[in-house]
Amino acid sequence: MTPRCYDCVLIGGGPAGAAAAIALRWAGAKVLVVEESQFDTARRGEMLPPSVMSLIERLGAAEDFAAGQHWPVWGVVSEWGPEGASVRDFITSPYGSGWHLDRVSFDRMLARVAARWGSEVQLGVPMEKIRRDGREWVLQSGSTLARTPFVVDASGRRGWLLRRMGVRARNEGNLIGLAATWPDATADHWTRIRAVEGGWWYTAMLPGGQRLAAFFTDVGGCNLQGAGWSDVWRSMAHSCPVAAPQEMAPRIAAAHTMWREQVEGEAWMAIGDAALARDPLSASGIRWALESGLRVPEVLLHGESAKYGAWVESERREHLDLRRNYYALACSA
Numbered sequence: 001m002t003p004r005c006y007d008c009v010l011i012g013g014g015p016a017g018a019a020a021a022i023a024l025r026w027a028g029a030k031v032l033v034v035e036e037s038q039f040d041t042a043r044r045g046e047m048l049p050p051s052v053m054s055l056i057e058r059l060g061a062a063e064d065f066a067a068g069q070h071w072p073v074w075g076v077v078s079e080w081g082p083e084g085a086s087v088r089d090f091i092t093s094p095y096g097s098g099w100h101l102d103r104v105s106f107d108r109m110l111a112r113v114a115a116r117w118g119s120e121v122q123l124g125v126p127m128e129k130i131r132r133d134g135r136e137w138v139l140q141s142g143s144t145l146a147r148t149p150f151v152v153d154a155s156g157r158r159g160w161l162l163r164r165m166g167v168r169a170r171n172e173g174n175l176i177g178l179a180a181t182w183p184d185a186t187a188d189h190w191t192r193i194r195a196v197e198g199g200w201w202y203t204a205m206l207p208g209g210q211r212l213a214a215f216f217t218d219v220g221g222c223n224l225q226g227a228g229w230s231d232v233w234r235s236m237a238h239s240c241p242v243a244a245p246q247e248m249a250p251r252i253a254a255a256h257t258m259w260r261e262q263v264e265g266e267a268w269m270a271i272g273d274a275a276l277a278r279d280p281l282s283a284s285g286i287r288w289a290l291e292s293g294l295r296v297p298e299v300l301l302h303g304e305s306a307k308y309g310a311w312v313e314s315e316r317r318e319h320l321d322l323r324r325n326y327y328a329l330a331c332s333a
Helices: 015-026 050-058 062-066 103-116 160-165 229-239 285-294 296-302 305-331
Strands: 008-011 031-035 071-073 075-079 085-089 098-100 120-123 127-133 136-141 144-148 151-153 169-172 175-183 190-196 199-206 210-218 251-254 257-260 268-270
Touching (some): 015 103, 015 285, 050 062, 071 199, 098 199, 103 120, 160 268, 257 305
Parallel strands (some): 008 031, 008 151
Antiparallel strands (some): 071 098, 136 144, 199 210
């Protein structure tokens, strides 16, 4: 098999990988994006604050985004801390409302924009092998054999490349989310958050007339006493900010803050959740993915790897301080 040569190979084609591919193409780099999924698995509950629209515009994707079936969000109603309910209204934002994303169409849209700018985007193709050959990487994905001087891990929390390199992950807490959806005809345009004993709730409307609710709790402090997750949901449903069905089979997902001890090195870097996965309370996952992806050309083309590593560390510290302050406030209620 004759290898194809690229300036950069991106492992993962979600928001971080797509943003990196677009930015690299603007800089004239030849790019391969390898994404194992077809973006056909629903990922619910992503809220896009209005300010992130500046990044969507920067990526040249504003018109593509506007064509999507996303649900407008007017603000956040938060019952958190001793002062009771507070409202953060997006009316003062120059970008108008926020959005609850149809995440499948959002990810596909960004991948299309990356391809439109000239990136080679492979969907539904798992990365299979990787090895160093002198100063280059040799990678195999499906029927493609690629050679490149630089690889970016944009594969999310699992860190496909980082795990193979032995880069350790560190966690803050053991937060998990129990999430369920059900039909809801309510025209509710607010994200609702409520701190309760043992955790906190998030609920919002989704595109297509579905209501999402998720209960987040620290699994280390969750005393199941032989009960299952459906029992936990049943016992907590009464405390949801909206009327939630008690008989549900919630989906379980890791939601803890996670970061890598190293996010850049010789001929590689990590972006998005592969570098730093944030607590969902921050509602900053998409912004982080796009911003970190847009910084890839600085490292690849200008050698600013140390600057990137320092920026990620600064973001990590700021996020952890904010997270600890918010949870301390909830505990004081």
